Amino acid sequence: MDILNRRTECFVLWAPLSDASLDPPFLIIGSTNGNSGGFAQTARVPLVLAQDKDHLWLLDPATISPPLADGVYHYWFEVQDTSPEKRGTILVTDPLSFTVDYSVTRESNDSEILQPASVIKFRDGKLWPCDIDGTEPQKVAVPAQSGLPSNNHLVIYELPTSRAKVGNDNRGVDVDVGTFADVLALFDTQSPGSHFSGVSAVHDEAILSSLGINALELLPAADAKTKGEWGYATANYFAPDADLGSSSDLSLLVEKIHNQNIRLLTDVVMAFGHDPYGLISFDEFHIRPDQERDNPDSYQSHATGVLRDGYGGKSWRYIRMIPSYNPETGDGSALVHPSWAFHRLHLTRWMNDFGVGGLRLDSVNNIGNWDFVRSYKERAWELYNARYGGSADPSKFIVVGEELSMPISMVQGGVLNALWNEPWQGRLRASLLGESVGTDPFEWTIRKLVNCKLDDLGGANFTDGAQAVNYITSHDIEGYRKERLYNFIVSNGIYDVEKRAKLAFSLLLTSVGIPMIFAGEEFADQMDRSVDLGKKQTDPVNYSRKNDGGWRQELFGFVANLVKFRTACPALGEDDTDFFHVDQSRGGKIMAWRRGQIGEGKFPVVVVANFSDEDTPGPTYVVPNWPDQDKPGWREVSQQRHVPPEWVGREPLLQWEAKVYTRWQAQGESAK
Known part of the structure; x- marks a missing residue:
């Protein structure tokens, strides 16, 4: 560059x-x-x-x-x-x-x-380049490809970095602005963090290492003007957020997680900005959609006639080309897209200096220009591939777009590698209440939940599980049934939060697609401030709840067990899915399905779930057509127990319970 x-x-x-x-x-x-x-x-x-x-x-x-x-x-x-x-x-x-x-x-x-x-x-x-104190940061060392997880075995942890803690300072004011050092404390017991000395669950543990996630997604880590909270007001695209720490702090964090074979994903905002070019060269870099209604650059990509929304920032201009010096190639006078060049420049900085292993592009509909998005994705891959001398494994890098209208053609056409699968969240929330979605009967609500490739997205479908990022909750809590899981469950009059949360995670971590966990959901954190469904997540994550000595601590262990299973089990990295039992005598609310292939040397995963208010009667519940039922070594994963041969396919189910079975064993694990 x-x-x-x-x-x-x-x-x-x-x-x-x-x-x-x-x-x-x-x-x-x-x-x-x-x-x-x-x-x-x-x-x-x-x-x-x-x-x-x-x-x-x-x-x-x-x-x-x-x-x-x-x-x-x-x-x-x-x-x-x-x-x-x-x-x-x-x-x-x-x-x-x-x-x-x-x-x-x-x-x-x-x-x-x-x-x-x-x-x-x-x-x-x-x-x-240096930090404020004069330290010259080192580039993150290139991690060995062999240890990095492939996309179909990712479990992403979505963390709003500056919302990493809750507590009180000596004035009784919330202390909820975390830093890169605080995030590091979630992975390293030797790193207490800058604000975590009073939170024993973080100071004395490495929560995210214990959880077993293998991809950390930091919500916008580039500098934003908002102080005291995270947000999408990116202003200085080349600089780490001044509230979060220095380049050296971020480099240390990435080095530490790479040593644990965890990939770094970053969230990037390119639909709008609060950047200096809004003052230096406004018309060359930015557009006022309401004042250029004849310009196709003024409109969102997902709906005809809908103007782009800058959400308080300035929409980037993407269609205009001008004769200028090309900052990428050095050509003295060439036709250049100023915004394209600028965004690919800061991409180079983050990829080369911080070892980024994946990207989430915010509000793709508001970017409005698929040609630019494709160019950005392709440049990201070029930079990643160059990291490994041109022999990078494409399954170990990903560019995900957020576009809630679900334009699957962006994936099929190579504009993006994957999309946030927003309909999955709606189906999951409905399933926890025993409800169907749209015109689908309940059975098909679950089938599409378990296998997103069955979902009709305007006449097209996902063709690979690695194209869809599924989530129970995200930072986007705006709207109906999008609040934190705890608040959603309680607001629907259900007080056994642990049971429904365990069911939710059993589905998330065994379904086709890339599972993503929003920070704090692994122990059902709740929203302590008023729930304003017109805003994004603003409550800090209260990590002290994780060690409550009760059901939250039990839930964390349950989720951690399934996360480690999801990241390692070969069958859950495949898309093969077969529903082999739907109990019509119970209204279709008890189902069993297989994940992964069957055959010699194959070890499928079987999930049996009860979406009803009733336990199965008696000491047994027979599931017919159980694959490989006569073969030894079955165990129930969520409870980490061996299943005797006579009980395979015959165990009872409690209400709102899912059980996960397999014969597969991790390397070094002994059969019980």
């Missing part, structure tokens, strides 16, 4: 503008005043337009007077505001800054012009 390479030699600003009359940008540079947050400006120097490089402004640090001494510097670019507000001369953060410092900023009541200082180190005549 040409422009990223240039940043080691010069201060660089790519500012494509149709208005050539605007003044050249200036560099405002100085240093901080210890811990006081003060800023002492040392120079204001104009940048110079690069020769034969349209719209590329450069400044050799050797030309700055007085000369820069080796050390850490804070800086902005001074530009003329090109946004619709036209505020005149304004200071902006470097759009390519790897570190930003909100303690050194130009305060404003207008959040759109809150521009933190960019941070850089000058050393040996060159510019070096």
Whole structure:
């Protein structure tokens, strides 16, 4: 990436503008005043337009007077505001800054012009990315492919990083802003975290290592302007969120999870932004959909005539191409999509520096441009493949899109690898109440829940389980039946939360598709603040609930057992599914199905579930047509017990219970 390479030699600003009359940008540079947050400006120097490089402004640090001494510097670019507000001369953060410092900023009541200082180190005549304290972060080492999980054996843990803890400070105020260090404490007993010293369940344990997940999805980890909470207001796309910690903190976290063969997935927001280009080159990078109704770029992709929604940010402009310097290739004057180039640039930063092993693209419908999404996905794969010298395993990298209208053609056409499977959540919630969905009878609600490939998505279907990400709950709690599982169960008048939660996880972790667990659901965390279904998840995760000494602790162990089974059992990495028993005498509410293939050397998984308020009567319940019933070694996974041959296919079921059976054993596991 040409422009990223240039940043080691010069201060660089790519500012494509149709208005050539605007003044050249200036560099405002100085240093901080210890811990006081003060800023002492040392120079204001104009940048110079690069020769034969349209719209590329450069400044050799050797030309700055007085000369820069080796050390850490804070800086902005001074530009003329090109946004619709036209505020005149304004200071902006470097759009390519790897570190930003909100303690050194130009305060404003207008959040759109809150521009933190960019941070850089000058050393040996060159510019070096660094943390605020001057540490030069190391790139994450490339993990061995052999240890990484394939997509069809992923269990994703979706974590809103800055919502990683609950507690009280000495003023009685909620302390719920976690950091990368706090996330590390969920994986490493030797890392207490920065805010977790009072939470024994985290300080003394490694909860997520115990849970057994093998993919960590951080909700937007790039810097956002919102403070004290996570959110989708991405402002500085190259920098880790200043609330969460430094590049070095994030690199350490990724190194630690890679050592446990856990992949890092990141959430990326490219439908809208709060970025400096909204001030530097507004019309080249952003669009006002309501003012350009004749422009197809103004409309969402999922519904005819629906304008794109910036949710308080500025919608990125994707259709326009302009003649300009190409920051990717270095061509001096070429036709360039400014937004395409910008997003592929920060993708390069995250892939190369932080070892990203998968991406979730937020609000694909609001991006509105499938050509760009395809380009971004293909560039992500190129970068991943290059990591392994061109011989990367495609089953160990994934780009997932969130588009709730479920346009499966995006997957079939190669625009994305997978979609969030939002209908799965609706079926799961209905099944926990014994209800069917739509016109389907209850039996088919369960069949489509267990095998998402049966779901008709506008005349097309998923063709592979790795194309669908299933979830009980996500950070998107807006709307009917989308709140946390605990709150959903209780709000429906059910007080045995443990039983329904266990059923939910039995289904999630044995169904076709990639299971995703929203942080805290593994022990049925609940929403302590008022439930506002018009907002995303705002409650902090209360990890102290995990060790309640009661049913939540039992639920965590139950889920952890099934997670480890899901990540390792070959049959659950296959899509083969066969419903071989539906008990019509009980209204079809008791069913049995097989996951995985049968035959010599095959070890299928059998699930038997009771979706009714009644236990099966008597000491036995016979399930006919049980596969491989006469073969030895059957065990019930969720309770971790051996099943005697005479009881295979004959065990009773409690109400709202699922049992998971297999003959497969993990390597090194002995038969009981």
